[in-house]
Amino acid sequence: MSVTAVLHSEWIKIRSVRASFGSLVAVLAATLAITVLAFATVGRAEADDGGDPVLRAFYAINFAQIAAVAFGATAVSSEYASGALRVSLAAVPYRDLFYAAKAAILGGSALAVGLVTSFATFFTGQAFLGRYAIGLGEPGALRACAGAGIYLALMALFAAGLTFLLRSAVAVLSLLIPFILIVSFVVGDVAGGIAAYLPDRAGQQVLHQDPVGDVGPWTGLAVTALWAAAALLAGWQAVRRRDA
Amino acid sequence: MTSIDLKDLTKEYGGTRAVDRLTLSVEPGRVTGFLGPNGAGKSATMRLVLGLDRATAGTATVGGRPYATLREPLRTVGALLDAQAAHGSRTARDHLRFLAVSNRIPARRVDEVLRDTGLAPAARRRVRTFSLGMRQRLGIAAALLGDPAVLLLDEPVNGLDPEGIVWIRELLRRLAREGRTVLVSSHLMNETATFADHLVVLGRGRLLADLPMRDFLDRHSPARVRVRSGDPARLRAALRAAGHTIADGDDGRLIVHGADAGLVGALAAREGVTVLELADERASLEQAYLALTAEETEYSAAVSAAPTGLQGA
Numbered sequence A: 001m002s003v004t005a006v007l008h009s010e011w012i013k014i015r016s017v018r019a020s021f022g023s024l025v026a027v028l029a030a031t032l033a034i035t036v037l038a039f040a041t042v043g044r045a046e047a048d049d050g051g052d053p054v055l056r057a058f059y060a061i062n063f064a065q066i067a068a069v070a071f072g073a074t075a076v077s078s079e080y081a082s083g084a085l086r087v088s089l090a091a092v093p094y095r096d097l098f099y100a101a102k103a104a105i106l107g108g109s110a111l112a113v114g115l116v117t118s119f120a121t122f123f124t125g126q127a128f129l130g131r132y133a134i135g136l137g138e139p140g141a142l143r144a145c146a147g148a149g150i151y152l153a154l155m156a157l158f159a160a161g162l163t164f165l166l167r168s169a170v171a172v173l174s175l176l177i178p179f180i181l182i183v184s185f186v187v188g189d190v191a192g193g194i195a196a197y198l199p200d201r202a203g204q205q206v207l208h209q210d211p212v213g214d215v216g217p218w219t220g221l222a223v224t225a226l227w228a229a230a231a232l233l234a235g236w237q238a239v240r241r242r243d244a
Numbered sequence B: 001m002t003s004i005d006l007k008d009l010t011k012e013y014g015g016t017r018a019v020d021r022l023t024l025s026v027e028p029g030r031v032t033g034f035l036g037p038n039g040a041g042k043s044a045t046m047r048l049v050l051g052l053d054r055a056t057a058g059t060a061t062v063g064g065r066p067y068a069t070l071r072e073p074l075r076t077v078g079a080l081l082d083a084q085a086a087h088g089s090r091t092a093r094d095h096l097r098f099l100a101v102s103n104r105i106p107a108r109r110v111d112e113v114l115r116d117t118g119l120a121p122a123a124r125r126r127v128r129t130f131s132l133g134m135r136q137r138l139g140i141a142a143a144l145l146g147d148p149a150v151l152l153l154d155e156p157v158n159g160l161d162p163e164g165i166v167w168i169r170e171l172l173r174r175l176a177r178e179g180r181t182v183l184v185s186s187h188l189m190n191e192t193a194t195f196a197d198h199l200v201v202l203g204r205g206r207l208l209a210d211l212p213m214r215d216f217l218d219r220h221s222p223a224r225v226r227v228r229s230g231d232p233a234r235l236r237a238a239l240r241a242a243g244h245t246i247a248d249g250d251d252g253r254l255i256v257h258g259a260d261a262g263l264v265g266a267l268a269a270r271e272g273v274t275v276l277e278l279a280d281e282r283a284s285l286e287q288a289y290l291a292l293t294a295e296e297t298e299y300s301a302a303v304s305a306a307p308t309g310l311q312g313a
Helices: A003-016 A018-048 A053-057 A061-080 A084-091 A095-127 A141-166 A169-191 A193-197 A199-207 A217-241 B042-049 B092-102 B108-116 B132-144 B162-177 B189-193 B213-220 B232-241 B261-271 B285-303
Strands: B004-013 B016-026 B030-035 B057-062 B077-080 B150-154 B181-186 B198-203 B206-212 B224-229 B245-248 B254-257 B275-280
Touching: A003 A018, A003 A061, A003 A095, A003 B092, A018 A053, A018 A061, A018 A095, A053 A095, A053 A141, A061 A084, A061 A095, A061 A141, A061 A169, A061 A199, A084 A095, A084 B092, A095 A141, A095 A217, A141 A169, A141 A199, A141 A217, A169 A199, A193 A199, A199 A217, B004 B042, B016 B042, B016 B057, B016 B198, B016 B206, B030 B042, B030 B162, B030 B189, B042 B057, B042 B150, B042 B181, B077 B132, B092 B108, B092 B132, B108 B132, B132 B150, B132 B162, B162 B181, B181 B189, B189 B285, B198 B213, B198 B285, B206 B213, B206 B285, B213 B285, B224 B232, B224 B261, B232 B245, B232 B254, B232 B261, B261 B275
Parallel strands: B030 B181, B030 B198, B077 B150, B150 B181
Antiparallel strands: B004 B016, B004 B057, B198 B206, B224 B254, B224 B275, B245 B254
């Protein structure tokens, strides 16, 4: 079968389901909205208090990652609504190709939107800061912009792999969102060492100007990539072995 | 020609045998009705043919090849498994578009099948707003998309309105006339009788019958004749003398078992009895099917004193 044709088909699938395409758009839209809201109101006051100016610029990525996770989960779960997977696999019976094409399109579109989001967030936020504003020349700023985009794509893929395994966006979202918002946050402050290797905390190291701890900015992204790879591998085995 | 060939096909789900050593060929150029009660293994068999479920044992091939090895399979096999499978959030057109694109089927086919199935006016509506009948039409449109030589349709008549039922009847017959292989499952016997040329009957995953519909009816429904005459008493006596079993129908008609109209007509003529009405009464497919399954039940009851009551998925 033609790989290009299957990739194109997967893109139409993402594009034509409101939940998945909406979440993809929300990665950018919600992040910009939060950025404008936060920086226009308390931006300068926060900057005045000092702290990491790069990390502060990416405040809204906390919300972007929720949208990215929702995108990964819903783009896959649309295959598990009432036998849709059977229609897909009847059209593309090579399951490895089907899986790889879906992961590639999903990861690719999340990466593209993620990068646009991270740069747009950076510049939008700084526009409100006046004399506190930093540019891409600021140490760590460019790295954080690229890293945030990659991070969002990896979180989407992590959620996608888990959704293939659990076959339900609701299950994955009710697992990941509390995890990102609460568990990782609380455990991270308490447990130190191990918590730095959780998928979200490791990946977010790249947003710091001077990351502290054992995990560096790129190492952190690599750790998140390993989590995503493990989830995708588990999902792949599930798709290969299960009856559709 | 492209036939569907099953050889010792077997599928177990958690120890329950849904398909049991099924061996048969579905031939091109005719509509094969796929019958059996719910849980007989019809849908499971279709999933096995499409490589969606993996067989526990045996093989299923289309044109001699396993489905999963077909290049661009929608161009060879079109299937409707479940009318609900189209995602509610997509438009009918997008549903067909992603299928067409994946198998490099020209985009104009999308519009053609939408038109052929009467869905053109609803092409840009979301599937969630569709009635069951419209979803069936969309599923059939998807099956026709690649102009395939083989069609597998699982309960396509479900939810169609009377107009839709007439439409699909003619569609199935036309597809078979064009030399395609058409396998249509149904649990509606009398509906199947209107379009099928050949029957495959499953019961508890096993093959109960695989023969032309006419033979099926002949074999499982004994012949009988309905006759109304000017002198019922004399005709009755003559028929009885000839060794026929007679029952009373309504309005003074006689029902003669084990005879056909030619025989009864000749007998009446010899006796000089006026015949007012004379017709072969063909049992319906439903009656023939029930007769077959009744035999099957007796058979399994006789073979196994403790019926297992296995029901497939």
